Amino acid sequence: MASTTPLWQRRSVRDRAWKGFTVAVLSILAVVFVAPFYWSLVASLSNLDGVYASPPRLWPEKLRLDNYTRAVTILPFHLFIFNSFYVCVLCVVGQVFSASLVAYAFARLRWFGRDVWFVILLGTMMLPAQVTMIPHYQIFRYLGWIDTLRPLIVPSYLGGGAFFIFLMRQFFKTIPVELEEAARLDGCSNLRIFWDIMLPLSTPAVATISVLSFIGNWQNFMGPLIYLSSFEKYTVSIGLHMFQSIYGSFPHYMLAASNIALIPVLVLFFIAQKYFVQGIVLTGMKG
Amino acid sequence: MSGARRPGRSPKYRSRYRWRENLQGYLFAGPWLTGFFLFLLGPMAFSVVLCMFKWNGITAFQGNATFVGLEHFRTITGEDRYFGVALYNTAYYAAISVPLGICTSLFLANLLNAKLRGIAFYRTVFYLPNVVAGVATIMIWRWLFNPQFGGFNIVLDKTGLVAAGRFVIDAVPGLRAFVTRNQISWPPLWFSDEFWAKPALIIMSLWSAGGGMLIYLAGLQNIPKHLYEVAEIDGAGRVRQFINITLPMLTPTIFFNLIMSIIGSFQVFAQSFLMTGGGPNNATLFYVLYLYRKAFEHFEMGYASALAWILFALIMGLTLVVIRSSTLWVYYEGEKQ
Numbered sequence: 001m002a003s004t005t006p007l008w009q010r011r012s013v014r015d016r017a018w019k020g021f022t023v024a025v026l027s028i029l030a031v032v033f034v035a036p037f038y039w040s041l042v043a044s045l046s047n048l049d050g051v052y053a054s055p056p057r058l059w060p061e062k063l064r065l066d067n068y069t070r071a072v073t074i075l076p077f078h079l080f081i082f083n084s085f086y087v088c089v090l091c092v093v094g095q096v097f098s099a100s101l102v103a104y105a106f107a108r109l110r111w112f113g114r115d116v117w118f119v120i121l122l123g124t125m126m127l128p129a130q131v132t133m134i135p136h137y138q139i140f141r142y143l144g145w146i147d148t149l150r151p152l153i154v155p156s157y158l159g160g161g162a163f164f165i166f167l168m169r170q171f172f173k174t175i176p177v178e179l180e181e182a183a184r185l186d187g188c189s190n191l192r193i194f195w196d197i198m199l200p201l202s203t204p205a206v207a208t209i210s211v212l213s214f215i216g217n218w219q220n221f222m223g224p225l226i227y228l229s230s231f232e233k234y235t236v237s238i239g240l241h242m243f244q245s246i247y248g249s250f251p252h253y254m255l256a257a258s259n260i261a262l263i264p265v266l267v268l269f270f271i272a273q274k275y276f277v278q279g280i281v282l283t284g285m286k287g
Numbered sequence: 288m289s290g291a292r293r294p295g296r297s298p299k300y301r302s303r304y305r306w307r308e309n310l311q312g313y314l315f316a317g318p319w320l321t322g323f324f325l326f327l328l329g330p331m332a333f334s335v336v337l338c339m340f341k342w343n344g345i346t347a348f349q350g351n352a353t354f355v356g357l358e359h360f361r362t363i364t365g366e367d368r369y370f371g372v373a374l375y376n377t378a379y380y381a382a383i384s385v386p387l388g389i390c391t392s393l394f395l396a397n398l399l400n401a402k403l404r405g406i407a408f409y410r411t412v413f414y415l416p417n418v419v420a421g422v423a424t425i426m427i428w429r430w431l432f433n434p435q436f437g438g439f440n441i442v443l444d445k446t447g448l449v450a451a452g453r454f455v456i457d458a459v460p461g462l463r464a465f466v467t468r469n470q471i472s473w474p475p476l477w478f479s480d481e482f483w484a485k486p487a488l489i490i491m492s493l494w495s496a497g498g499g500m501l502i503y504l505a506g507l508q509n510i511p512k513h514l515y516e517v518a519e520i521d522g523a524g525r526v527r528q529f530i531n532i533t534l535p536m537l538t539p540t541i542f543f544n545l546i547m548s549i550i551g552s553f554q555v556f557a558q559s560f561l562m563t564g565g566g567p568n569n570a571t572l573f574y575v576l577y578l579y580r581k582a583f584e585h586f587e588m589g590y591a592s593a594l595a596w597i598l599f600a601l602i603m604g605l606t607l608v609v610i611r612s613s614t615l616w617v618y619y620e621g622e623k624q
Contacts, residue, residue: 018525022401029395030412033494037415039438040427052436098318111312121319124327126606128554130578130595134337134344134588135330158322165319190311219421221557226583237422241561244426251430258423269418273411 044068044255051251064252071256074247079232080239083149085264087235088217090153095160095213096206102159103168104194108180125162129222137226151227152220152235156213164209171205172198207275215265236261337592344588352589359593370594372569373577376485380573381552384489388548389541392499397529399500400507410504414497425561428491432477432562440474449474478563481570488558488571499544506540507533538617546606553602574598 007013043051044067046060072078105111106118140151159165179201180193188196199206224238231242243257313320338359342352363370395413399406416424431437443449452473456462466473475483514532523531556575559565565572565580578598582591 019401019403022398023403026398026409029398030409033412033416033497035438036424036427036431036494039431043430051430102316102319105312105315109308109312109315111309111316114312114316117316117320120323124323126550126603127327127331128550128575128595128598128602130554130575131334131592131599132327132330134582134592134595135333136326138333138344138348139326139330155322155326157318158326159319190315194315215418221422221560222579240422240426244561254426255430258426261421261423262419265419266415269415270411 040255040259044071044252044259046252048250048252051255067252067256068260071243071253072260074253075239075243076232077236077239077257077260080234080236081260081264083233084218084236087149087152088214091156091217092210092213094153094156095164096210097160098157099160099164099209100168100199100202100206101194103165103172104190104198106165107169107172108177108198109190121162121165125166133222133226140227146227147229147233148227149233149235152217152223156217160209160213164213167209168202168205171202175201204275207272211268211272214268218265334592334595337589338596340589342588343586344582345586355589359590360597362590363593363597369569369572369577373572373574376570376572377553377555377574379485380489380555381549383486384492385545385548385552387489388493388496388499389544391493391496392544393503393537393541395496395500396503396507397533399504410501413500417495417498420495422557422561424494425491425558428494429478429562432487434472434474434476434479437477439477443474478571479567481568484563484567484570488555488562491558492552492555499548502544503537503540506537510536535618539619542609542613542617546609549605549609550602553598553605 042057042060045063045065046053046057046067047062047064050057050060106114106121136151137146140146143150145151145154175198179197180188183193183197219237220235221237221241224235225241228234228238231239234242240257240261244254247253339354339356340348340352341355342348399410399413431439434440440449443452456466456473465471469482470480471482472480475487477483477487510533514536515528518528518532554575555573556579559571559573559576560579563571565576574594575598578591578594581587581594
């Protein structure tokens with residue numbers, strides 16, 4: 001049989017060729033996707049001539065690590081990083097707990113109007129933040145919270161955003177009900193079930209929304225831009241913006257500062273990566 | 288849950304149980320419900336009021352705000368030149384970046400769905416830009432697009448694309464005249480050229496196609512394998528399989544992504560704020576950037592609120608069109624919840 005079919009029509013050959021082709025395309029694309037990072041890494045380690053070198057150098061002539069120390073000391077970058085961490089950690093805690101609590105109500109409890117509220121919840125995703133941005137500013141101004149980090153943190157504790165609630169609800173729905181029913185017969189309260197059964201079983205989803213929340217808050221630009229005015233309260237994103245407007249003509253410092261701002265997110269992503277991808281794939285996007 | 292099924296309980300017990308269940312539901316959903324009223328419904332109502340007033344947002348509302356009715360909306364749709372510019376720019380950006388982004392993510396997801404060694408590595412690499420997208424990467428891109436020293440134009444030059452472009456400009460009849468008339472630069476001056484500024488931002492947006500990719504990957508893994516097995520027995524090739532199985536089965540995911548990307552693309556802000564400041568000559572003045580300026584630079588809170596509601600109406604309208612059209616192209620297999 002095999003001898004009668006031409007070589008290029010044989011399944012094994014065609015499969016292997018296809019695989020080779022896929023790997024080739026993937027590799028080229030991977031290089032394209034990584035290139036900007038690499039370029040910024042090289043430029044941040046070069047001197048000013050190195051940044052402007054044409055053709056660009058694939059490797060800095062002399063490693064100038066002091067670009068990094070310079071970048072973080074020209075402006076009080078440690079303050080920005082501290083502020084960002086402060087906001088992010090508090091937001092992650094708030095968003096994960098409130099989103100999963102609310103998601104539990106939507107996934108497992110039966111209460112009057114639940115389905116209507118769920119539709120409303122999904123509908124809120126469609127409302128652009130700009131509609132409520134100005135009233136929010138006025139609320140926080142009324143509370144005297146302008147130029148504090150509170151406007152960036154407190155809203156996280158009120159539901160944590162429709163998307164996270166939705167994601168958690170989808171995940172909770174995949175957990176077998178039998179587990180809770182057994183616990184309920186033993187007299188477990190809803191809070192106990194939520195805390196001792198649902199949350200521990202939802203590690204991938206919790207990891208997913210933790211990472212997404214951390215990244216989202218770390219990258220948040222509009223919020224700090226509107227609410228913060230004194231620079232000792234600046235977060236990293238807004239600090240970088242200030243950096244650019246002052247030292248914009250020193251791209252090697254600029255890029256060094258940018259790379260530093262990326263480190264926490266990258267580290268977190270690589271740690272949680274396994275859970276993270278699994279979490280998104282498992283929860284899927286099934287309505 | 289189990290309580291309702293317990294036999295032999297009196298109706299009184301049952302109603303009390305019902306009541307308790309309701310209470311618990313509302314308590315668990317409490318954080319979101321509070322947030323909904325405090326930070327969504329309330330602000331929305333205030334925003335409705337605000338868009339009918341002239342107010343700078345700094346002095347007290349009472350006594351300083353003047354009622355103007357629907358004047359803001361008349362001004363926006365009538366005299367405001369920048370509204371039209373901002374709307375055009377945003378629509379341009381959305382109309383190209385959304386379909387292009389979906390195609391890119393779909394393409395990546397399909398490549399990554401193969402059973403290969405080291406596939407997790409590629410998945411991470413493609414998703415990475417999505418993780419780091421923010422001010423820091425915007426700074427990197429700003430330099431990548433530097434016409435003289437940025438990596439982009441150097442690659443264009445080295446790969447011969449600059450020369451190829453020149454050839455095309457000369458070869459296509461009328462193109463040379465068009466390019467000269469509109470003062471389009473080649474090689475592109477990116478953010479210094481009205482024509483290239485938006486394409487540059489669109490290229491940049493493609494870099495974060497990894498987010499959509501991950502969602503498509505999830506969708507791909509939910510497609511039953513037996514469909515492909517049957518297709519293979521019937522002699523369908525890879526392309527046929529993609530068009531007749533993968534694509535239809537993925538339409539719910541594409542639908543979800545399409546809506547999310549439309550919403551996202553209409554809210555593009557940080558890129559133009561940080562890289563171009565809306566320039567050159569307002570070529571990247573996007574809707575939200577204009578709104579931000581009106582609110583927090585010109586302190587016309589009422590006007591900005593009116594702009595925000597128009598944005599909402601636009602997004603809502605587009606989303607509804609997509610949802611309406613979904614019966615034509617979204618395929619729901621059997622009964623999915």
